Amino acid sequence: MKRGGRLPWSFSSVRLRLLTGLAVLLVAGLTASAVSGTLLLEDFLHKRYENTLKVSAARIGDVIERGPQTADADQLAALLGPPLGIVAVDADNRVLLTTGAAAASADALAQLSITVPTGEIVTDDDVEGVNDLRAIRVPSPGLTVDRGPGEGTVRPAAIVLAIDTSVDDATTRSLIERQLALVGGALLLLLGLAVVVLRLGIRPLARMAHTADAIAAGSLTERLPQHGNGSETDLLAEAVNRAFDAQARAEAAVRSVAADTSHELRTPLSTISGWLDLYRQGGVSGPGLETALGHIENEVGRMRLLVEDLALLARLDAGRPVEQNRIDLMALAADVVEDAQIICPDRSITLAVAPAALVVGDAARLQQVLRNLVGNAVQHTPVHTAVLVDIAHTGHDIRLSVIDNGPGISAEDLPRVFERFWRAEASRSRAYGGSGLGLAIVGAIVHAHHGQVAVESEAGIGTTVTVRLPQAPGVT
Template sequence: MNRTPLAAPPRPRRAVTIRVRILAGVLVLLAAGVIGNSVAGALTLRHYLEDRGEDALRDSGDRVHEVLARGPHTLNDGQLAALAAPVLGITVVGRDGTVVDHVGDDVPDAVNELTADRPDQVVTLTDHPSVPDLIARRIPTSGLTAGTANGEVSVSALVLTVRTDVDRMTVADFISRQAGSVGITLVLASVTALLILKFGLRPLKQMADAADAIASGAREERLPTYSRRSETDRLALAVNEAFDVQVRAEDNLRSFAADASHELRTPLATVSGWLDLYHQGGLTDPGDLDRALERVDGEVGRMRLLVEELSLLARLDAGRPLDSAPVDLRRLAADVVQDAQVIAPGRTVRLHAPRPVHVAGDGPRLQQVLNNLIGNATQHTPAGAAIDVSLEESGGRAVIRVADDGPGIASEDLPHVFDRFWRAGTSRGNARGGSGLGLAIVQAVVHAHHGTVDITSPPGDGTTVTVVLPVPEPVPGPGQGAVPGRGRTRTARRR
């Protein structure tokens, strides 16, 4: 069986560096500009020389016609030279068609022959074997004589000529000089551009080296910056910020994993200890067995609560939308306060809510926010400390405050109260404390409702947590309309 040989994989194309691309682009643009300018200069020079020759022929022809207009006239050598001054040559043709005199022209006979059948016209002679490149104009004459060595002879025509081969040589010399200038300019531009790119792109090379070092594991390495004005510095600052965010995320992930494992290790150790004691026959008394099962059930419940809280935070971090429905915050707060009074009957928990406040949100999650705040205040304050819950609407926003008159939070601990698994170094009331996720869940839920949460704790003056939630605009019903110029709506008066 014949097998088709596998085609060799294509070779990867060599990456073209930014330096080479910029240099090539600059040189192409510069070459196009310089060459275009040289071509335009050569064309302009050629047209100028051509126009100059034709103007010279025209001026000399006009002077010949002025001489002929004076009537019969005899030209001597001086007058003939004066007529030829604007041009390079003049040929005098006798009545028999032969050349009787000339000034400037080296080949008067050939010029006479080539222009014989084209009177009073500008004739261009190029690439002729016996005549250099030139333009000529043959002017017929009558009543004009010319003084020669053989006496006066009648003149039948004057042929004016302008050499153009010299002009062509001038243009060719200009082009050759321009070509040399273009080459020198491109060489100097290449050297200058290389030097500029070498120093100008040095920050990018240093950034690439630093990025390679970071990718190799140097987590503390950062891209160099010199100022905040250049594009490379702005890029370096942005990349450094991205690296910092990544490092913080990795640190948070490691801390999260360590804290979560720590939180699960204690209940797992408790459950494992009771099970080991049971297997070893240490729980023979029914009362001891019941107590062991209660402890195991409590620790399992603790682990279940921790997993539920972690799951909620994961959903909120993923940006999954919460349910949205009308929520009466006063009723919700009243239920939570009543539950707290039942759970801790020796506590003073008061609600200050003079009027209902409605928001659009997830009712169970908002209830969890209030439960966490009141539970946190109950857990971390002395038994005699009072807890006040206030609710009001201000500026189109619902404001919830949970304040206690406990010892407060140390100033160095305030920036960390919303961190996950964070606990103060010394508990304010309970020796064991919770999972350390309560305030983190509060912050996540409030932010998911497009609100804000803030905590203040003056030294020795208690702690106040303030939650601000947006209040939706009321929808006008039948017989209602929006008052012009106001964001809120009011019931329109009936006439």
Template sequence: MTIKVRLIASTAALLCVATIVIGIVAIGAVTRNMTDRIDGQLKEYLRQPTVQSVEIFTDGRGSRVEITSPYQTMATVLVDSDGRVVSLQRAGYSTDQLAPPSVPDPVPPPGTFQTVPATDGSVDYRIVTAQVRIHINDGRASKVFTLIVGYPLTEVAAVRGNLIGTMVVTVVLVSIASGVAGWWITRRGLQPVEDMIDTAAAIADGDLDRRAEAPGHTEMGRLSRSLNRMVGKLVDTINDREAGQARLRRFVADASHELRTPLATVGGYTELYASGGAPPGPKLDRAMSRIHAENQRMARLVNDLLLLARLDEDTPDVWEPCDLTRLARDCVDDATATSPGNPIELVAEESVMVRGDEARLRQVIANLINNTRQHTPPGTEVRVSVSTEDGDAVVTVTDAGPGIPVEHRERVFDRLYRVDPSRSRSTGGSGLGLAIVESIVTTHRGTVTVADARPGSVPPGTMVTVRLPAY
């Protein structure tokens, strides 16, 4: 059974039960009201009963009692002390008289109101009892009798029957109306659920752009928005996974290409030597030099790949306080010593402390300086600055070179990506330097960005900014 059917059935059942309860209460109230009115009439009658003629003899000659009543609709019964009916008067006119009320056994005490059936069971009576003293034997004696006055409840029964019939019709109409109204209301109320079912089915079939409508601030609206957020996160996860797989495929292809080039060079010189094309002398020396250079290049590439793999899988458990100013000074001194013809300037605060792995943070600064040397013309000025800003330690490496085009900036941190592949290979770059920088900085809960050093100028230069939480 569907939710819609259960809701409609439950609503109709509740309304029917409520209608029946209200009907029963109403019928009971009307019945009590009419019975109370009849009791009032019976009390009024007892104030003026009339025994017009009495002929009662104790010597066996019989008895006759005539009772007159101002109410033709009432029945009267006179009962002696032994419970025998001495006289009675039927209710109604002579053409339409009802059977008299039955006498309760035992006879109730005076002033008692009670409902009893007629002697033939055709109708119920509302009766009240009273005591009357009647003279007998020509007035020589008197005797106490019980007078029972009864009012037929035909009108009450008719009204009650009409009310019951009305209640039955009302229950039927309420059932039909509640079913129709419940169907319409639940159809409108559950329409968002149907829409969400269709949306979920469409998403399961591959329509990842499908979303459920969120109708206002209702419960269904909140459910729709929650479903949309969940689907959005799932789509983002799927997209991230696909993007990661694409990057992995591209990385494997690039790595294979990078390794294939030096391997081909080494293989070519080896075959040349094996075929006798490189006899001892300058030609052989050059072949050995090229083999050594390509071997070094492969070693650097493999080492960088292994470092990236470790950075992806491992986060240092213990970080120590590190002085970025000291690390930057050491890297600048090393760069000046290895390439004295390229000017490099250090502008740093006295001490800028962070927590982290000192060796890896040193590699970040060294890679950034080395990257400027590889991708700028000889003699290009380089500036390294270390400072604090808004609770962060900031390291900036700026050069006056040709800069990085905007379309390449989003990918400069991708592994094995080169803005100018041929030039990078000629200078020994593997395309992993900035990727290593980003991995180390991310491991240290920092960020790294690339921008123009002098926006609007020619050449614009390059500015790489690293931000780390200050210690």
């Protein structure tokens, strides 16, 4: 892509495709306008020819109906002057007299006129010898035509009136030629204007391309320009900026996870390395060796837990489907609470009695949700704090709540509780154990089961973590 604010005129460019489409539309529109104008003009002229013939035929018919009449041929020709002409025929359809436009095609007109009913107009379409003429036949009983001195008179049985259309056909051809010239000129002018308009209209896209190049070159804080006018380019810039922001957040999250993971691994690795160095230097022997191995085993267990938690989050982030089995959440909660009571016999950990709560999902993962929630409530609260697990039916959902009356979480820390490796300041001590991924795993598992999780807390009163899961189908 070119730099400097202009987009290239390549065969695949939007600008060239728009211009091509506009050119096609202009050609089609201007051609349609020219063709329709020509057709309308031709229709008007044809109707005018027919009207002239019918009016002239009616005038002659009125004269003939008054009784025997004698007409001078020159006067008749003058009366029905150009572009009209006359062909007078006898009862056998022989030509007796011709004037004006009909002279050159008198015999053909005479034969053509008897092929249609009297009073109907005949045309020259597909008739050899009759060019640019229209005609109508008028019976003329009792009419005598004086052809002039020395020519005598004739008594025609009918008169064929003809009109020459060649003049108007030439006008039509001239109109078509001028329209073609106008269409060509208008097309060039409009395409020139379209180039200017497209260049101005696509300028925002050129700026976007320039900004995108700058972002690709490393200016990660730059964003596509927006004007807040609601235009298509503004909406596109807003959407692309959201994508850049999401990418920036994702990259920041990856960097944060990498840094936190290395930090979490550094402590156990340092402990293991320290004990091994001490052993190599001969500082550990006898009973002390067992102590060293115990510390090393504990640190290995911490690293294994961290790796397993990270692997689980990676699978959940990838959107891999969880098992779909009907599970009684109440039975899972009972097992978790019972285990917690055995591990922490000095703590008040209870389960509110409730009917079966059937959901669809992965039993092991949902049990992990319960263990993490109960474990967090136990680990991060004083010994005298009571922990209650409550399960209830709410409409089409199952609501699971883990409630404690501990010190609570401050309002500024509450939005961050589901962040990975984040610990509230009061519980950041490694004495509590864990990987700092407990609530992050809870959120990922719940969302994988199409549920929701929320935390409500007030300092000095306690904390409530609420999980909502869809009730199993068929349960009333």
